[in-house]
Amino acid sequence: MKALEIDTALKKQGLAPLYLVMGEEDCLRDQAVAALKASVLGGSFADADGGLDVFNYDLLYGDESDGDEILARAGQAPVFAARRCVVVKLAEKLAAKDGEVLLSYVKEPCETTTLVFVAAKLDKRLKFSKELMERAVAVDCSSVAEMQLSEWIRTESGRLGVLLSREAAGGLTHFALSLKGEAGGSLNLLRRELEKLAAYVPPEKTAGMQDVEAVRGGEPGASVFDLARAIAERRESRALWILARNLDSGEDPLRILGALAWQFRQFWKAKEQRRYGGPGVDVSGLFTERDLGTALKLFTGADTKLKGGASGSSKRLVLEMAVLDLCRFKRDAGPRPGPQHSGLKGARP
Numbered sequence: 001m002k003a004l005e006i007d008t009a010l011k012k013q014g015l016a017p018l019y020l021v022m023g024e025e026d027c028l029r030d031q032a033v034a035a036l037k038a039s040v041l042g043g044s045f046a047d048a049d050g051g052l053d054v055f056n057y058d059l060l061y062g063d064e065s066d067g068d069e070i071l072a073r074a075g076q077a078p079v080f081a082a083r084r085c086v087v088v089k090l091a092e093k094l095a096a097k098d099g100e101v102l103l104s105y106v107k108e109p110c111e112t113t114t115l116v117f118v119a120a121k122l123d124k125r126l127k128f129s130k131e132l133m134e135r136a137v138a139v140d141c142s143s144v145a146e147m148q149l150s151e152w153i154r155t156e157s158g159r160l161g162v163l164l165s166r167e168a169a170g171g172l173t174h175f176a177l178s179l180k181g182e183a184g185g186s187l188n189l190l191r192r193e194l195e196k197l198a199a200y201v202p203p204e205k206t207a208g209m210q211d212v213e214a215v216r217g218g219e220p221g222a223s224v225f226d227l228a229r230a231i232a233e234r235r236e237s238r239a240l241w242i243l244a245r246n247l248d249s250g251e252d253p254l255r256i257l258g259a260l261a262w263q264f265r266q267f268w269k270a271k272e273q274r275r276y277g278g279p280g281v282d283v284s285g286l287f288t289e290r291d292l293g294t295a296l297k298l299f300t301g302a303d304t305k306l307k308g309g310a311s312g313s314s315k316r317l318v319l320e321m322a323v324l325d326l327c328r329f330k331r332d333a334g335p336r337p338g339p340q341h342s343g344l345k346g347a348r349p
Contacts, residue, residue, distance in 0.1 A: 003028040003141045004148060006035045015039055015083065016137045017109040019116045020091075023141025025185035029118055032139045033087055040085035040114050055079040058086045062093035062119075067101030074105060074115045084113045091117040099128025106131050143185060149176055156191060160198040163206040171212050171225055174262040222246060224259035227323075231260075232286050236327045243323055253315045254306055257322070261299040268292050291329040298322055
């Protein structure tokens, strides 16, 4: 099951005796463990006094506990409850000999214990890993797709009481997408930005892109959204200035390129939706379909060059040439939108 669907799955399927919570997103792993723990203990584990649930929950770590200790904790009987919950974090740190000790339990787990192994990834060559992945209920905590990411942002911002404009939500989405591959994943960093927004923006105000920039420490008017806007307006000098400000402040060239590529994919999607009568934002007049296709090929070529070992100055030149090429695309010969219908806030026909 996907980590984002765990609450629904638990309600439908009930608890199992063995789980494997695995994936690179720290945030999703924490949320999945919390959901399993609450399901076993009924949510009362959060009480200050703890009650009897302190006897029915154990948290262990693979780099501190051995197989025998895990077996002992998992084999204990629950105290005035139906089940116990034992969580083993950093399961990838378990020694091979400890995995061998746990093999028999994995094949026949105790029905009155929910044993949860948590890992960023496991060595699939080990017999214990193979057996665990085959027999445990898997909770997938890998990076989420763009559509699910947008939904996660809406859900998390609602939980924190933050109202986001469409532009701010889009900015946070491409920020998270640019962080894929980072140690621990992107969602913890993204949640931190949302928490800062919750503290920065008054409850009655809708957070805009300028607020996102403010809490991130970015220079007003120099975000990647402003870069995309300058390109859409064919303002070469401003686009190059914004690019330089981002590079000089230490922004990673690949992240800048990824953010631009994401914005142009949104243009493409909006055009496709409008073509078939859908509700997409009207971006007619900004770029022709041919130029949008050319732009995506341009991003692929620039990505290859940036990953090919180019030096700092060469990377800057790759991005500068890409920005200039984008600014020199012809506008769509179709109807030009008025400012209120533009695909980019503040764009001019």
